[in-house]
Amino acid sequence: MKMVNVFGTQWSHWGTTFMVNRETFANDTKYVKIIEHLTNLNFVKENRAKATKALYEVYVIDHGNPEVTSVVDQIKQKVDDKPVTVIKYNESYLNTLREIISKQPEKKEHYLWLCSSICDYRDFDFSYICDPFAKDQLHVFPSGKQKFGDTFFIDVNKTRELISEMKVLEDYHKVNYNSTLRAQRLPEPTIVTSKDTMVEAVKNIGNWPYATLITEDNNNIEKIEVEPMNMWQPDTKTIIVTSTGASRIIVPREVNDYVKKELYDYPYIKKSAKLAKSNPMDIVFLSNGETGAEENYEHLLRVTKGLKNRVVRVDGVNGRVAAYHAAVEASDTPWAFTVFAKLKVSPKFDWNWQPDRMQIPKHYIFQAKNPVNGLIYGHQAMIAYNKKLTLANEGKGLDFTLDDEHEVVELLSGTAIYNTDPFSTWRTAFREVLKLKAEDSDIARERLDAWMNKAEGDFAQFSIKGAVDADEFYEETNGDFNQLKLSYEWAWLRKRFEEL
Secondary structure, X not given: OOOEEXXXXXXXXXXXXXXXXXXXXXXXXOOOOOHHHOOOEEEEOOOOOOOOOOOOOEEEEEOOOOOHHHHHHHHHHHOOOOOEEEEEOEOEHHHHHHHHHHOOOOOOOOEEEEEEOOEEOOOOOOOOOOOHHHOOOEEEEEEOOEEEEEEEEEEHHHHHHHHHHOOOHHHOOOEEEOOOOOEEEOOOOEEEEOOOOOOOHHHHOOOOOEEEEEEHHHOOOOOOOOOOXXXXXXXXXXXXXXXXXXXXXXXXXXXXXXXXXXXXXXXXEEEEEEEEOOOOOEEEEEEOOOOOHHHHHHHHHHHOOOOXXXXXXXXXXXXXXXXXXXXXXXXXXXXXXXXXXXXXXXXXXXXXXXXXXXXXXXXXXXXXXXXXXXXXXXXXXXXXXXXXXXXHOOOOOOOOHHHOOEEEEEEEEEEEOOOOOHHHHHHHHHHHHHHHHHHOOHHHHHHHHHHHHOOOOOOHHHHHHHHHHHHHHHHHOOOOHHHHHHHHOHHHHHHHHHHO
16 A cells, blocks of 8 residues: 555544555655655545644633623633633724734744634634645634634734735635634624614613614514624624614614714614514594595505504594694504595505614604695605604694604605695695795795695685685784794684685
């Protein structure tokens, strides 16, 4: 037998156990300086030797989490007498690696394990031996499903040559994303917040590098499994949205250095491939004797039949502010779709829609079609009212909704059928034109022109009449806010209508 049989180690075909022909070996190797140059090597796959001891010292990167000590103790038990040194994580693994390399003495052969305090190493084998030809590579071991893991095996001398020119860890001359071994991430903390949005909740992230945040009203939704956060560098530490409306997100603690008003102040955000569905919002039908209210309510019940949204009705509350308060008080969810009695909702409306909890709390104004003048915008459209904002508002301005933070959503919620009788048609036009006059913007002036000059269908003349009367009233009062606010009250509007 002239072949040199090489028995691989557990992880490498370049083993430490050889079977040689003692009669020919000396002659076969006379001109060979390293065993890899032999032409008669036979790598034996059936039998493998297993290393039993760790060969290299370990550095543990401290992410500041409470488990640091227990992780270090866990590693010490697995590497026998090899030194285990702790070093603080410094913004990125590359920066941290620079610090580690700067502390290393000069040696002919020098290799290190780099581990992280956010991983569980109970099943990790530190006796791992890589192929000799791959020793100068950067070996990366995944953290669970995260390819860009937190555990590394490095050639100190090669790293010292390269590191001054590296901008990111991937600049290493060759990175080996090793799948033969992996560590599992320790579970990050979960913070359940009673706040409506995550803007305040991020302040509660403690000493873990990131945390899962979830709103209290969505604590029971499906849990979506995502790959652990990539901790390699600042731009890989992203906010990860895992549910519709961002009711559950994974957030790096660095977010607090960026956020001033909303989480979109942070530049690195992504959505998971699959999003859990947040719990559906209540639907409140708000009426007060309007013509067509019963028909529109029955229509709403038909188009929402079988959905998980809870539908309630609030009827006969006098005063606009009191009615809005009653509507949200009837809701069990932090936001509620508020459907006004004149709105015939679109059968295509998506009732799974969710408010964006990455922003500050606000109302969301959908769109409605005006059947008289053809305009499509937020007038008389459905509104997703935030409960806390609504109850805190006592009616400061001309438009209750616009008093608070709000956002327009370009989804058609239905058709606003306000031209059901002379007074309702006049009253609707009168109130809207006062708001448009007070707004004094280009878009408001375009809409004002349509209200005053375009009308068709039932009671069309009363729509234009209401718009013209409002324009005159605004000029009479010089836009005096206290006078304009009289339009909040139905009794005053009725009297004005009859006088005119």
